[in-house]
Amino acid sequence: MENQLENIIQQVWHKEKRNLFTFLTGAGISSDSGIPTYRGIDGIWVKGTQFHKPEEFGTLRYFRQHPEEVLQYSLFRKKMFENAFPNQSHYDLADIETQLQDRFHLITQNIDNLHRRSGNQRIYEIHGNNREIKCSNGCKEILELPTEIKGKNLDEDLTDHDKELLTCTQCGHWMRPNILWFDEYYDEKTNKKFSALKIAKNSGVLFIVGTSGATSLPIAIAETALKYGAFIIDINTEDNNFTDLIRNKKNALIIREKSTEVLKVIKTIIEKTVS
Template identity: 70%
Template structure:
């Protein structure tokens, strides 16, 4: 497997075109930082005696009917993200970016901000992020979440000041988190859809790390890389939807190990190739 990685990384590094090293990351990469996946243990929102699955409350429809409740959950997640720290996998990806410079791109499904806090700059957050808000009624553009709005404990209500700051200055509708919900489509403004697909088209190798491909844009990114001759390296602890996509394709490497060790190995291979 290491020989295969060395061969494909060297090949892509020496190519003149379609030579990007692209990483696609998901919730699995943040697990070591203590952030459960959205569909995991904390992926059930309990309010009073009501139990909600993410597919129910993680929608624009539910937000418009229950904005305070959804904001309570979002600010609970905000506190969790802020208390977490980037882990070794985030740091290894930063080291790879430093090695590969403009040949490197990171596409992440995570909204937790840990890649940015680790220092990664060439990053596309295709599910949005929790640092920004926008009007739920469609006014104006994307704004930064006010620093006056703090993360909350799971049973903590919004304050009057929170509510004031979370209302649109144009139409007084609720502002909403700038993230992709289950009943929404990917676009370029929030989700960098077209930018991500352009990167996929020009990727010599796409490393998939800690994501199962449960949403459609990540799968389309992988399909696009394969279509234009790139190789998929699937780094996950178990088989997933990407495995189904690539299992009969020759341009693939399937690795069933933790992200931390494999990213270190990939970084060391890249260092050796650059130094040759």
């Protein structure tokens, strides 16, 4: 595995065009930080949702029917994220960005802010993030979540002041988390759809870390990278939707190990290559 990685990294480093090092990450990379993945038995969509199915609870339709419940749960997640800390995988990716500079790009499905807290800057958050809010009625502006709004325990309701701060000053509708829900489409403003696909097109290698490819844009990113000649490296503990895409492709590498161990190897190879 190490020799294959070294060969790929050196090839990409010496390319003149389509030579970006792109990392696509998902919930698996944050599991060592104590943040549950989405669809497991103890998944983030199960705890605190009154046991609604993800496809029901995580929708704009449900939010319009039960806005306070969804906002309270969003603040429960806010507290969960704030109490978590970046793990070694996050820090290794920050170190890799330091080495590669503008040839590094990170596309993440995670909304937990741990990549940013570990030091990464070239980040494309394709599922949005939990730091921001926007009007549920479609007013254009995206705002930072006011600092006065604190994270919640599961049994804490919104305060009157919370409700005031979570009301759109332009139209009076509820503000909502700036994240992608199941009944919504990827766009550029919230999800950086076209920017992410452009990066994929110009990638020399796409590392897929801790994500199964259960949604459409991550798969489209991998398909685009593959179409334009990138190496695809699938780093997950189990086979997934990306595996089906790249199986038997000559410029693909499938690694079934924990991301923590593999990223450590990748970081060492990159440090040696660029020095």
